[in-house]
Amino acid sequence: MESFVGDIQSQVLDNYDTLVAITPRLIIAVVLLLIFWFLGYYVKKLANKRLEKNMNDSLLANFLAGLVRGVILLLGILFVLRFWGFTGVVTSVLTGAGISAFIIGFALKDIGENFLAGILLAFKRPFKIGDVIEITGMKGRVIKLNLRDTQIKTEDGKDVYMPNGSIVKNPLINFTIDGFIRNQFDIGLDHGSDYPAAILLMEKSMLQVKGVLKGERAPMVVVKEITNNAIIVTTFYWVNTFTRVPGYNRVKSQAIVEVVQALEKAGFNLKR
Numbered sequence: 001m002e003s004f005v006g007d008i009q010s011q012v013l014d015n016y017d018t019l020v021a022i023t024p025r026l027i028i029a030v031v032l033l034l035i036f037w038f039l040g041y042y043v044k045k046l047a048n049k050r051l052e053k054n055m056n057d058s059l060l061a062n063f064l065a066g067l068v069r070g071v072i073l074l075l076g077i078l079f080v081l082r083f084w085g086f087t088g089v090v091t092s093v094l095t096g097a098g099i100s101a102f103i104i105g106f107a108l109k110d111i112g113e114n115f116l117a118g119i120l121l122a123f124k125r126p127f128k129i130g131d132v133i134e135i136t137g138m139k140g141r142v143i144k145l146n147l148r149d150t151q152i153k154t155e156d157g158k159d160v161y162m163p164n165g166s167i168v169k170n171p172l173i174n175f176t177i178d179g180f181i182r183n184q185f186d187i188g189l190d191h192g193s194d195y196p197a198a199i200l201l202m203e204k205s206m207l208q209v210k211g212v213l214k215g216e217r218a219p220m221v222v223v224k225e226i227t228n229n230a231i232i233v234t235t236f237y238w239v240n241t242f243t244r245v246p247g248y249n250r251v252k253s254q255a256i257v258e259v260v261q262a263l264e265k266a267g268f269n270l271k272r
Helices: 002-014 016-055 058-083 087-107 109-123 164-169 195-206 248-265
Strands: 132-135 138-145 149-153 159-163 172-174 180-189 220-226 231-240
Touching (some): 016 058, 109 149, 138 159, 149 164, 159 164, 180 195, 180 248, 195 220, 195 231, 195 248, 231 248
Antiparallel strands (some): 132 138, 132 172, 138 149, 180 231, 220 231
């Protein structure tokens, strides 16, 4: 044991001048790393706050803020390596990172595509959480935007995870972006009915339905077509998508019941 301690002391004494020479540079390197670490921490905190406010998506905002911090820390490490004179190491790291990124990017092309599409959607998003959208025939309410996919819930309660790449590349319909959505239903009237009176009665009945808008977006009833059995009239009405009570289906159900009861009470015969 004494021999071991003696060997250590001997090595320290032999390299004493070297240790003294590198100590200031070592202290400076540590200070620089701490500066970059704290800089990355505060930049991440600020970026996360700004991004979450603009994107309304804490998951993606936190990831992007963390990515910014990682870049700052990487720059700090490379700067310290250059400060110590390891220029060749820095060049090798950058070259290796470039080759690795190319290989990994090629192997995980689809994942990378969806990831980048998720970032694009976060900054220039055609929808927000809670909007009702339809894409490639799939319709539902947006629940969450992840880095790889967007989660939507269909009217029958199914959770669908739509790859962000397909959202960027395909036409998208947003039914609720401006807060209003129009719905409709058809009713058949018997030939020979008092059509103007029926249309007026239907419009008045629609105004009694909770959730149906009035004023500039008041209900409108028009003749759609004539068939062998009936005159088909269509009722158009608007609902506010920001107030989700009652829901679209409930409003439609109440509207149909209200109109049918009013027509039957007035003596109109309904046909298909």
